[in-house]
Amino acid sequence: MSVLYRKYRPQRFSEFIGQEKIVKTLTNAIASEMISHAYLFSGPRGSGKTSLARIFARAINCQKRKKGEFEPCNTCSSCLEMIKDRSMDLTEIDAASHRGIDDIKELKEGIRFAPARSRYKVFILDEAHQLSKDADNALLKTLEEPPPHVIFILATTEIHKMLPTIVSRCQRFDFRKLTSKEIIKKLTFICQKEKIRIENQALKLIALHAEGSLRDAEGLLGQVFSLYGDKEIHLADIKDILGLVEMEAAAALCDFLLQRNPAGAINFINELFQKGTDLEEFSKVLINYLRQALVLKIMGKSNNPFVLELTKEELDKLESQSKKFTQEQLKKILNLFLEAQNKMRYSSIPQLPLELAIVESCGVV
Ligand SMILES: Nc1ncnc2c1ncn2[C@@H]1O[C@H](COP(=O)(O)OP(=O)(O)O)[C@@H](O)[C@H]1O
Numbered sequence: 001m002s003v004l005y006r007k008y009r010p011q012r013f014s015e016f017i018g019q020e021k022i023v024k025t026l027t028n029a030i031a032s033e034m035i036s037h038a039y040l041f042s043g044p045r046g047s048g049k050t051s052l053a054r055i056f057a058r059a060i061n062c063q064k065r066k067k068g069e070f071e072p073c074n075t076c077s078s079c080l081e082m083i084k085d086r087s088m089d090l091t092e093i094d095a096a097s098h099r100g101i102d103d104i105k106e107l108k109e110g111i112r113f114a115p116a117r118s119r120y121k122v123f124i125l126d127e128a129h130q131l132s133k134d135a136d137n138a139l140l141k142t143l144e145e146p147p148p149h150v151i152f153i154l155a156t157t158e159i160h161k162m163l164p165t166i167v168s169r170c171q172r173f174d175f176r177k178l179t180s181k182e183i184i185k186k187l188t189f190i191c192q193k194e195k196i197r198i199e200n201q202a203l204k205l206i207a208l209h210a211e212g213s214l215r216d217a218e219g220l221l222g223q224v225f226s227l228y229g230d231k232e233i234h235l236a237d238i239k240d241i242l243g244l245v246e247m248e249a250a251a252a253l254c255d256f257l258l259q260r261n262p263a264g265a266i267n268f269i270n271e272l273f274q275k276g277t278d279l280e281e282f283s284k285v286l287i288n289y290l291r292q293a294l295v296l297k298i299m300g301k302s303n304n305p306f307v308l309e310l311t312k313e314e315l316d317k318l319e320s321q322s323k324k325f326t327q328e329q330l331k332k333i334l335n336l337f338l339e340a341q342n343k344m345r346y347s348s349i350p351q352l353p354l355e356l357a358i359v360e361s362c363g364v365v
């Protein structure tokens with residue numbers, strides 16, 4: 001199950017999610033046989049660069065593809081060899097692990113020979129920004145005079161580290177992070193196929209946590225399923241895995257502050273500490289929680305970027321607490337806990353700076 005992202009790698013353009021403009025440009029180019037010699041796919045990890053490069057490589061060499069079509073058939077011998085990673089005409093090089101000039105020399109050797117059986121020889125250069133200088137120069141020379149049967153697809157997560165002279169010789173496509181909605185769509189599809197029973201809220205949290213990377217989302221779903229797959233998966237299970245229990249703890253601490261109950265708050269902190277909670281981590285969450293309370297007070301719910309990240313229960317709680325504090329109080333308390341966070345690293349008693357902030361906070365509420 002940990003290999004969900006490999007099992008569900010899109011195999012045709014129609015299965016690909018998002019990046020609509022890129023897909024449109026590429027499929028038009030295939031259908032009209034207007035193929036460039038070098039493409040550059042730049043963008044964040046897990047946004048589909050490798051997947052799209054592979055579909056493209058298959059499509060342009062597919063033996064069953066008819067004029068005007070763009071999808072690879074995935075059944076002819078060319079497509080199958082590429083799918084099985086046995087094709088002589090598709091070479092994938094990960095520049096992160098093959099940085100040397102020798103690898104590029106090998107590449108150049110390979111380029112000189114015509115394709116074994118297909119129309120094009122395709123080279124996918126992953127993490128292209130990591131090529132060494134020598135390799136870069138060798139690549140540049142090849143890009144200056146590309147043999148007609150050779151196609152390069154360079155992929156990179158860090159375009160600013162690439163030689164501008166190389167970038168300018170490629171047709172460039174900027175991939176974007178996928179939206180939560182797009183991620184949820186794909187996760188829902190996988191859950192149906194794999195018969196994974198999972199709450200909507202849980203899927204939503206996975207998607208949010210993946211921050212635009214479908215690979216990360218699929219990886220996390222796989223991890224959750226291997227741990228909790230024998231039952232319906234709930235929001236709390238995801239939180240457990242992500243170590244997100246502290247948000248409730250932050251809310252609980254705020255309750256003590258609102259009740260002006262420093263003794264209760266200090267007890268609570270010490271209980272957390274005894275249970276093995278990392279107090280620095282907790283203070284980060286607490287500060288973030290107070291910040292959300294302040295932003296909610298200032299901006300309200302509409303247009304508030306935080307609101308999307310919270311479950312209904314969390315939002316209700318946050319809202320009711322945010323109403324009970326004044327803006328001035330929230331500002332002061334935030335500052336006190338920010339200060340405490342800075343001091344924690346140097347304190348021989350880890351909970352002491354938090355305890356001081358608690359006592360002072362109860363004084364301003
Ligand atoms: N746009 C997308 N549509 C569908 N699946 C995607 C997409 N982007 C990423 N994935 C999923 O994430 C995995 C990793 O994607 P990949 O193409 O290797 O990303 P990148 O090369 O940009 O890091 C794929 O196997 C696939 O399951």
Ligand SMILES: [Mg+2]
Nearest residue numbers: 049050126155
């Ligand atoms: Mg990749």
Ligand SMILES: [Zn+2]
Nearest residue numbers: 062073076079
């Ligand atoms: Zn085919």
